Amino acid sequence: DVKVTQSSRYLVKRTGEKVFLECVQDMDHENMFWYRQDPGLGLRLIYFSYDVKMKEKGDIPEGYSVSREKKERFSLILESASTNQTSMYLCASSLERHTAFFGQGTRLTVV
Amino acid sequence: KQEVTQIPAALSVPEGENLVLNCSFTDSAIYNLQWFRQDPGKGLTSLLLIQSSQREQTSGRLNASLDKSSGRSTLYIAASQPGDSATYLCAVRSSKLTFGKGITLSVRP
Numbered sequence: 001d002v003k004v005t006q007s008s009r010y011l012v013k014r015t016g017e018k019v020f021l022e023c024v025q026d027m028d029h030e031n032m033f034w035y036r037q038d039p040g041l042g043l044r045l046i047y048f049s050y051d052v053k054m055k056e057k058g059d060i061p062e063g064y065s066v067s068r069e070k071k072e073r074f075s076l077i078l079e080s081a082s083t084n085q086t087s088m089y090l091c092a093s094s095l096e097r098h099t100a101f102f103g104q105g106t107r108l109t110v111v
Numbered sequence: 112k113q114e115v116t117q118i119p120a121a122l123s124v125p126e127g128e129n130l131v132l133n134c135s136f137t138d139s140a141i142y143n144l145q146w147f148r149q150d151p152g153k154g155l156t157s158l159l160l161i162q163s164s165q166r167e168q169t170s171g172r173l174n175a176s177l178d179k180s181s182g183r184s185t186l187y188i189a190a191s192q193p194g195d196s197a198t199y200l201c202a203v204r205s206s207k208l209t210f211g212k213g214i215t216l217s218v219r220p
Contacts, residue, residue, distance in 0.1 A: 045207055098160070
């Protein structure tokens, strides 16, 4: 079975902190995605990556950056966390044009 | 910009009912469409994927159809059960994977 693992289920950080959310997949997928999910707004794409060292902005990239140094790992970075970044963060991976598989999600609270 | 719509936002049905969940999208230039299930506080579980060249896919009590030219997909759930209660999301794949906001289904015993 495909496994997409996010490093934390719950995270509490302070305003202004630099935050790293890690996502690892074990199926050699080229594509990886980061979303945030908020009530009433659904899933919104932050960044995605087609391959190692490649990244593309999604619909809401402001305040975020990403890193993909190895194929299996896609990191989301909050450069200076703010309270409006409190959300559920979801990572996904897929082969090109195939089924996307999601991690269990990280619920981030910024206080 | 691709937009994906799922209406209604919530649905409550009695156990045993057959039901249809709808999904519409604005740009028909897609590679595929995928239906997911999400339980509260959890990640998404893939249910069915339909490639753009296909018309439907079936898995157990679930059947998903795709009409790419009209920008519509339906997820049919046969003989619904309380365990089917969850949020169902559809997503279309082009260069990105774009989601609808989901339909929260409640199946009453």
